[in-house]
Amino acid sequence: MDILKLLSRSRKKDNKVSSGTGNNLPSAGTSENPQLFHDPIPASRGQKRKRNAGETEKNETTSEVLDFFAPPATKVKIKNTIEPASALQLPKNTQDVATLLEDEECRQILRSHRLKATLLTSSKLPEKKIKKSNKSKKDKPKKSKLGNVRNKELHPQPLTAFNTLRTTYGISKRLGENLAAQGYKLPTEVQMGSLPLLLQSETALSKSPEELSVSSSKIDLLAVAPTGSGKTLAFLIPVINSIIQRRRTSTEKGLHELEAVVVAPTKELAAQIVNEAKKLSLGTGVKVVEMRKCMRVLATNTEEIHAEDCEEESGGEDEQSRLTGANKASEQSSVKTNILVATPGLLLSAISKGKLATVRTLVLDEADVLLDELFRDQTCGIWESCINPDLRVTLWSATMGSNIETLAASIIESRWNKLGLEPSSLVRLIVGLKDSAIPNITHRLVYAATEPGKLLALRQLLHPTSSSEEASQSLRPPFLVFTQTIPRAKALFSELLYDIPAEAGGSTRIAVLHSELSDPARALIMTRFRNGEIWILITTDILSRGVDFRGINGVVNYDVPNSGAAYIHRVGRTGRAGRSGGVAVTFYTKDDIPYIKSIAQIIAASEKQAGKPASESSMQKWLLDSLPTPSKEVKKKLKKYGVEARRGGLGEAKEGVEAKKGKGRMQISSKSGYERKLENNRKGAIKGSQRRAQLAEGDSGGDGEDGVTAEEGEFEGLDD
Template sequence: MCTPLQSRQLSRGTSIFNNNNIGWIYTTLLLQRREQSERDQTFIFNLISIKRSIFFSSLSLCCLTKFVSFHPSKLEMDIFRILSRGASLNKKKGITTDYALPSEKQTQKQKHKQESLLNEVERETDFFHTRKHNSNSTTTSGKGDKLTNGANSNKEEQMETNETKAKEEEIPPPELTTEEDAQTFRNLHKSKVTGDDIPIPIGSFQDMIGRFHINKKVLSNLIDNEFVEPTPIQCESIPITLNNRDLIACAPTGSGKTLAFLIPLVQQILSKNVSKNHGIRGLIISPTNELAVQIFQELEIITRGCKQINVAILSKQLASKLNNNIIKSSKYDIIVSTPLRLIDVVKQGNMDLSKIEQLIIDEADKLFDHGFAEQTDEILTHCTNPKIRKSIFSATIPSSVEEMAHSIMKDPLRIIIGHKEAASNTIDQKLVFTGNEQGKLLAIRQMIQQGEFKPPIIIFLQSITRAKALFHELLYDRLNVDVIHAERTPKQREEVIKRFKNGDIWVLITTDVLARGVDFKGVNLVINYDVPQSAQAYVHRIGRTGRGGKAGKAVTFFTKEDDKAIKPILNVMKQSGCNDGYSQWMEDMGKLSKKEKKQIKTHEIQRKKISTVPKVIKQKRKQRQDMIAASKRRKQESKQESKQESHSNDEREE
């Protein structure tokens, strides 16, 4: 029974219990409601030992009464009935509970049954889902332990397990089965596939279970990382590659091209039971180290848990180990690399490319361009496997690149998603005339004032010198800004990219070194501070935003010197459906001749230095610098004269 003081506290609605007491009382009441036959004293003492399972730090008895769905009078009677039974304190050292533990004479069967009930109650009382509960209803306590929930629970669990396995092993029917289905799919996604014996595209990742017996671990990795639905380029390219066909694929930036070639590559290697240290069977070439790192990260995701496949990126450290014969290249199944580093290792005889079955060239328009064409050709000469299959991927594939691709491929299939040289339709494109170089900086500061400057933002410039100059200029605007260019070390570039992805940097200034492939999720705005030299470069630059179907914005500044360079960009905007992003007078601009196009691509426009400082201030700064330099020079001359005088005086004294 309660003392008079406790009765007064109850009548006022104040709590007479500490956190532990309320927790075990509430737990006990729930159990009494479920198991009326289990209210013996030993069982209650066992419940009391559940300590700190629920923290109702300032819960009053009135709140407890409202929370539980019992009648108030019955609740009070149940509480008093339990309290009247009492509890003995255990004052032995080393005991952490407030109450005496259950008797050791309890049978093993009772313990298991009570633990099962307690787990069930604890699961019900975990309102905020902050605790982990045992999913298994069986416990083991040594050799020879048996299942604890009896024959009925065992049968139920076995039935659930069998149902789960049956669902997993069930092969779903393909979503696309006929040529009519395939044509409807292609019309919907504006995709064109040309060539002989074109396979039917997949409609979902589950289609690969029945058609290609995809590795279950690869499929679960895709689902775990929220790759639920394949993109159009993935739907088309995966069955083509798994049917051992050469491929030329062109799709907009951010459309999932990386997974489009990684999934079939991994599946083909896993499907063949080849002994370890067989040699490199898959090779992926990319033009930049940043893109190679990103491809490797995606490759690690889909091969996670696949012990029978080894993948690697040919980093500086790995190349050094191979060249020093610390490790052998034959231990790897797939290698991701840039051209020059790969050629260096191959020339030293530390990597064998003769067993490669799949060669993938990412950003093919760049790797077949003048700067990389010789390197790409040298790699191809070392890939001597007669059964090799080649695939090239890019957001833009000019006709010249297609011609070169046909010369090294056998009856390739060609995929075009959307227009051949169009940007993603999720990007809002805009051309802004700034008059001169000073107008570009003023335009950026005007965007900041008007709220159009919404981070994260990437700004592209045509040279390293200009990127550095803009970086120092924007520092005065108190923006979280950093710069990436070819003069920075790979480690510095990786650190900047990491900080940009984490949100520590709001504005990233860069050259075309980051224009291709690198996936920055959530970039809101891309600014072309300098007009790119080709339509392909423009598409790749603005492709850093609007990725994965998300909306993005791209702004291109141009001056009087860019009157011819903006014509290819204008054509891309028209093909992408951005007819409101430019003035109508630009429609009347004449077509460029071949000579003019070549000149734009090969010759950079000479631009003035990036600065908003007036000429008068610049002259004053220069005068000040000249005065300081002259003062330092005079001091140096006076020091030399004094030394000479002291030296001559010493000679006279001698």
């Protein structure tokens, strides 16, 4: 064999390796470590330095290195006595009290996982009168984001493994078995910090003497954690465990009272929460129900919650069938449940005539949007209807503005003042950098100049032409495409309907989901997308919050998000549960340049959290400085209406000549305006001839009427 052929063969690149088959994709499998942050702790922290310790270690190292021919018996092996958390096993005697970590060790673990817990008390600081001449920065009282509030940092016991919940915090045995069956071993950061506080706060704060003043039975939690960090599991475990423990001491074992209410902004998120809660409550006797239209929920033996909105979803039925369906729904028996999951509008309409007296836990998932202007009145109405003095409130979201924190703190304080009871303690838990995107995905900000440029860029993602080296970083289906409005989502769907070849499934691989669809249609699309039958799902912000897609390879922001928080939630649909390899692509045009600075800053902060050096960052400082900074008024209008050029006919261009000319909206099409005009003229002429033929057959008018009808048909075709 020629040795030169062997050498030349080894120098060639292996096409199989470089073809991208071994790419790191979020849909490739399950991440072994769902934690996002694990900063190393210096070994010398908390230890005193000894004199001449460095010289002794240096001599020992030198002697060990120089002794090349030493026998194996002379080498000393150091055995690590500390076992990892994943190797710990549940003891047979569940009544044994687990050893708690020391205060300094708790601080180090919390600091390593970037966890910060703060006690927000409502006691006001005494204001001192200071003369104008003696004013200085040192004499001014420090104010937090919640106003004149005294904040106190807490260091609770962190949860190192799920198998310690049984021994340390006394959760139900069946609940622990369900957690093990679902494969939960290592908790995420938000679970590590919130579960001890919600299960047994007195145990979580037992090692900190200065924190013993916290009321253990009355703690409300406000948690801010990145998307995909396991917030749903963090609030479901304490809720289910408290119901199980309470039913053990109850005399009536078969009684199901409504004890917990979970409020979610969308139906998709509510259905997902119910699905996860049913997995955890399997075999425990705890019932979980999602509230729907025409449903009767039995809160107690005498009180009933009834959703009176009984409109049928399918539009093809007549009035008689609708009345029949409504009568059948009203004749159905009431549903008994312990946990009720609902959207705010439907739940408020159901409890408009009553109160939720038995509810002991209120969970607000995506609390920032629930307390925003859109859902604020409905959420506050539900909150006020919970009159139980033992009510515990938990608020969860990936983004939480200071105004939302202030509103939540004021509602909690005013509620306790009305009841005349001792106020509860509000604890704020922050994971990582507040209001930032997850650091384990790749962000791309692509300039497309115009609307046709965005469509061409999206088609390049569908049909990548990059080299094999760049293929590992390209976006592959399945992925989500977000648009600003429902009409734009429909238009983009019709434009891309035939882009996927028939060999790969054709038009069945692409779908559109928005709020105008019926509930069964939305549920069917979600099921098909999760099963992998749909590769590209075009949607609006209805799927941007809370919905968990574990197999998503990326997210495409076809239209720039309305705010920085909307961007964080959109791109959070990929890279779930610690998975890396997700790609977030954002297209922007000339009309978007005044609004993208907040998004660019979020991308820069995310890359900094991921440890990316400033020289390799995609958002350089000169680029951030060159982008214009929008004013507060512009941000408010953008959050409410979106970019003006893509509002879909809202505002001044809703009616009149400007709307007919297309001013005030941007059409999604690869055709030029002249081609679209010719096509519309042709369609209008066809409609006009069809109407003239119908009138001629019916002999309903003269030639003059026919002429008027033809002109009207042609004119309407032009404006179509």
